[in-house]
Amino acid sequence: MSLRAETPAPPSASVRRFSRAERWVHRATAALMGVCVVTAACLYIPQLAVLVGRRALVVRVHELAGLALPVPVLLGLASRAFRADLRFLNRFGPHDRVWLRAALHRDKRPASRPAGKFNAGQKIYAAWIAGAALVMLGTGLMMWFTHLTPLMWRTSATFVHDWLALTIGVVLAGHIGMALGDPEARRGLRTGSVSRQWAERHHRLWRP
Secondary structure (H helix, E strand, C coil): CCCCCCCCCHHHCCEEECCCCHHHHHHHHHHHHHHHHHHHHHHHHHHHHHHHHHHHHHHHHHHHHHHHCCCHHHHCCHHHHHHHHHHHHHHCCCHHHHHHHHHHHCCCCHCCCCCCCCCCCHHHHHHHHHHHHHHHHHHHHHHHCHHHCHHEEEEEEEHHHHHHHHHHHHHHHHHHHHHHHCCCHHHHHCCCCEEHHHHHHHHHCCCC
């Protein structure tokens, strides 16, 4: 009786990147952020304001979406995978400085941009958008509950809220543009999995 040597199973063609809870948090946050941006545009761009009308309703939808914006993240904290990814996003290592240096020099070679599960650009974006959302929430509450703060505070809050909203719109446009240029990253957020080849090429320090 001949013995046949067993051949090792080939590595999986895909790896798990995001859990269902993480994908839900991203989609819900993106939807609420989209409502905030669209309603803000309808309030501040005259052509859209005339086209949409019903300003009081638009204001109320904008306020409610802004108040609900932190809710998906707070609910996501119940997920162990989501909490683990927050820790990854909150840690910068020497490889992140290498990634940023390559980005500043427009060096797009994957070998020059070492990254773990998240690259340095994604970490900076996550920290910035989280901070911006908190500032928008705080200034928005000051503008909404006018009897709680002095006039000077409300005036300053309006100035910060308006200009930060414009900045957020620009940053979000850049974020969406980069996502459109990376179908595999979008697949990860849509299905939770990415190809092993993509992970090894763009996130070679990640050990899924």
